[in-house]
Amino acid sequence: MNNTALIIVDMVKDFTDPEGLVFYPQNLEILPRIKQVLDECRKHNMLVIFLRHSNRKDKFDKNLVNMRPNxxxxxxxxxxxxxxxxxxxxxxxxxxxxxxxxVGTDLDMVLRENKIQNVILVGTKTNCCIRATVTDAYYLDYTPIVVSDCVATNDETVNQVHLTDIKKYLGKVITSQELFDLLDKGEMV
Known part of the structure; x- marks a missing residue:
């Protein structure tokens, strides 16, 4: 049984569409590569999970107090x-x-029910949602694997700082080509 899952983080229209409320051009750059990773992971029968940032309409959300509505x-x-x-x-x-x-989801339960040990993460924003999800995955004893050319934020220096920290303290950081090579060798599943 496959013990690795692909988690696609917040690749939603407000982040990926030029008309989106928190659009970053970097997300358009990584979107085609994320599509390639998704397709390749599906070829290897990997569990795919989309994390979808979604705030309730007309309801208070503490998370939105200090940021633009999105x-x-x-x-x-x-x-x-x-x-x-x-x-x-x-x-x-x-x-x-x-x-x-x-936080506040059934992600851990879904991963455990599917006997997942490794989580491959792609998406946006490296310094917020990617980093927080990687940190919690690490604390819950999963092995986080971040695909470096499939994550982004609005500042490349910030992106690289967080990737460096993730690689040093929390998990693995690899490129999409390195991921494809591992999958082809059967070393990820």
């Missing part, structure tokens, strides 16, 4: 980018309201 239910901004197709039978879509995909 990813509000019903606005379309919290919809997964159409380049990344969701398989409604096999994939999980987990809504989240905090940086970490583990």
């Amino acid at each position: 990813c509000i239910e019903g606005t379309g901004g919290d919809e997964i980018d159409p380049m990344l197709t969701v398989d409604p039978v096999k994939d999980y879509v987990i809504k989240k309201r905090r940086y970490s995909g583990f």
